[in-house]
Amino acid sequence: MGAPRNDSAAGQAGLTRNCDYHPILGELFHLLSQPLTGLRCSLALSLKRSRARSRSRTEIAAALKQVERISWLNASIHALVEAGEPATRGESCALADCLTELVDELSPVARAKRVELRLAANHRLPIAIGTQQVRSALFHLLDFALFISAQRTKIVVKAEAAKDCIFTLQVTPAARMSRILNPISDRETPNARDASLQCRVRLAIARKILEGAGAKFHAHSSAGRLFLHFHLPTASQETAQPLTPPLRRPA
Amino acid sequence: MGFLDACQKLSGSRFRSRSFFGKGLSFCARTSLYLSCTLPNNQKYPVFRGRIMRILIAEDDSSLASFVRKGLEAEHYALDVAADGEQARVMAGQFDYDLLILDLNLPRLDGVSILRAVRTRKPSLPILVLTARTKVEDRVQCLDLGADDYLAKPFSYSELSARIRALLRRSHLPAESVITVGDLKLDRVERRVERGGHRIELTSKEFALLEYLMRNAGRRITRAMIIEHVWNLSFDTCTNIVDVYVNYLRRKIELPSGPRLIHTIRGVGYELSSHGRAAE
Numbered sequence: 304m305g306a307p308r309n310d311s312a313a314g315q316a317g318l319t320r321n322c323d324y325h326p327i328l329g330e331l332f333h334l335l336s337q338p339l340t341g342l343r344c345s346l347a348l349s350l351k352r353s354r355a356r357s358r359s360r361t362e363i364a365a366a367l368k369q370v371e372r373i374s375w376l377n378a379s380i381h382a383l384v385e386a387g388e389p390a391t392r393g394e395s396c397a398l399a400d401c402l403t404e405l406v407d408e409l410s411p412v413a414r415a416k417r418v419e420l421r422l423a424a425n426h427r428l429p430i431a432i433g434t435q436q437v438r439s440a441l442f443h444l445l446d447f448a449l450f451i452s453a454q455r456t457k458i459v460v461k462a463e464a465a466k467d468c469i470f471t472l473q474v475t476p477a478a479r480m481s482r483i484l485n486p487i488s489d490r491e492t493p494n495a496r497d498a499s500l501q502c503r504v505r506l507a508i509a510r511k512i513l514e515g516a517g518a519k520f521h522a523h524s525s526a527g528r529l530f531l532h533f534h535l536p537t538a539s540q541e542t543a544q545p546l547t548p549p550l551r552r553p554a
Numbered sequence: 555m556g557f558l559d560a561c562q563k564l565s566g567s568r569f570r571s572r573s574f575f576g577k578g579l580s581f582c583a584r585t586s587l588y589l590s591c592t593l594p595n596n597q598k599y600p601v602f603r604g605r606i607m608r609i610l611i612a613e614d615d616s617s618l619a620s621f622v623r624k625g626l627e628a629e630h631y632a633l634d635v636a637a638d639g640e641q642a643r644v645m646a647g648q649f650d651y652d653l654l655i656l657d658l659n660l661p662r663l664d665g666v667s668i669l670r671a672v673r674t675r676k677p678s679l680p681i682l683v684l685t686a687r688t689k690v691e692d693r694v695q696c697l698d699l700g701a702d703d704y705l706a707k708p709f710s711y712s713e714l715s716a717r718i719r720a721l722l723r724r725s726h727l728p729a730e731s732v733i734t735v736g737d738l739k740l741d742r743v744e745r746r747v748e749r750g751g752h753r754i755e756l757t758s759k760e761f762a763l764l765e766y767l768m769r770n771a772g773r774r775i776t777r778a779m780i781i782e783h784v785w786n787l788s789f790d791t792c793t794n795i796v797d798v799y800v801n802y803l804r805r806k807i808e809l810p811s812g813p814r815l816i817h818t819i820r821g822v823g824y825e826l827s828s829h830g831r832a833a834e
Contacts, residue, residue: 329686332686333659333685333686333707336686336706336707336708337615337618337686337707338617338618339707339708340618340707340708340709341615341617341618341621342708343708343709343710343711344618344621344622344625344710344711344714345621347625347710347711347712348621348624348625348628348711351628371710374708374710377708378706378708381686407757408759408785409793409795411795411798411799411802412793412794412795412798415794415798415801416793435691439787442787446791446792446793446795447792449792449793450792450793498792501790501792502792505792
């Protein structure tokens with residue numbers, strides 16, 4: 304087998320593909336996840352084998368906790384990078400159907416938190432973003448909204464028809480969450496900082512997915528309420544894909 | 555003495571020697587005896603039709619493969635490791651395995667090609683794919699090609715172990731349309747749930763969750779597994795959506811005064827079982 308020639312068209316295309324930003328990052332994450340997985344498994348096994356109440360057991364448990372934290376950070380960065388990958392063009396979906404399904408799915412969580420989840424979707428035109436991307440982004444957004452909401456408040460989800468589709472999420476954050484969009488404060492406890500970061504990662508992923516598909520985002524707050532607006536590009540009705548049921552594994 | 559040292563290291567035995575002036579040396583050896591014996595019925599050893607379950611791990615990272623191997627051997631599985639794709643394809647084709655754990659990034663032959671080749675020859679072999687990629691599209695591709703489950707790196711050992719148990723159990727069960735646990739009955743075709751003859755109304759998500767728990771009855775299921783299988787999401791959520799749905803399900807299927815069916819396993823997830831168990 305001869306070595307591929309770099310001066311050929313195929314060689315150039317291969318080289319261009321091989322030095323693309325996202326595949327390289329994907330490879331780096333893969334390389335990073337290998338030793339992390341090894342460490343996690345090794346420490347978990349050592350912990351299983353170590354004697355109860357021994358000093359080494361406490362040390363192994365502490366080391367495992369640190370590795371778990373690194374794994375979580377790695378996964379969050381990876382998710383952010385993957386959200387930034389270019390979206391597939393030419394796909395579309397019915398936003399109202401997607402929203403209705405997600406609001407139904409998350410209503411029990413809202414009820415458990417004593418938050419009202421209100422949907423007002425008068426936009427019936429398809430938007431120019433794939434169903435899977437929309438589902439993923441909206442789940443992140445609603446998950447974020449439910450997490451930061453104060454009890455006995457309401458989350459209003461709107462999809463209005465204009466020149467393009469305007470998707471709005473109106474949330475009343477809890478007092479302890481009011482600084483959620485501000486930079487991390489040193490006065491916060493590590494756990495609170497992690498929760499806040501996890502929350503902002505979800506919002507960033509949703510934003511990146513939608514912006515990658517051509518949406519425009521802006522946020523503002525007034526009278527204790529947070530408003531997230533997305534201008535989503537509309538698609539012609541002929542190209543709209545039916546809402547596919549969620550993926551189910553074979554039995 | 556060097557020979558004795560070597561024996562000691564290899565077998566894990568303990569040797570002691572004493573010398574008596576004018577009488578020579580005396581040796582004392584303490585070693586462990588490994589006996590083949592029938593295990594008591596209450597022990598959950600991974601045995602199917604009288605033989606230990608055999609798993610093939612296709613993983614090029616030798617240290618990771620070694621950790622996984624050690625962990626699974628401690629759980630009494632028989633393990634083989636293939637360090638490259640070609641070797642994995644040949645081994646999976648020639649030998650009889652109960653499960654294949656397949657890393658997608660393998661030298662010589664990539665995981666996707668192995669998946670295609672193995673699925674054609676052995677349609678019923680359960681395959682668990684390991685990869686660093688977590689995008690829904692990648693998961694869909696793997697599942698479409700015939701993988702039975704998907705675990706993103708870096709995974710925790712307990713997660714891997716739980717998924718293996720769930721896959722092995724599922725693969726040896728006939729694909730029944732009606733699943734029964736105690737007096738709880740779920741009909742997958744008619745989408746009907748009954749307990750003690752009384753019909754229970756569930757939403758589609760509650761039904762999917764109960765079906766997943768019942769298919770894995772008696773096994774610990776992590777929250778991540780539930781999120782992936784029932785909600786089709788590959789990331790953690792900020793909210794406690796799994797716990798909320800489990801709570802709803804409990805209220806519908808459990809009797810206020812009766813024993814619990816869905817047990818919480820602290821720090822892990824849930825287990826559905828008709829037998830009462832100590833809280834963990």
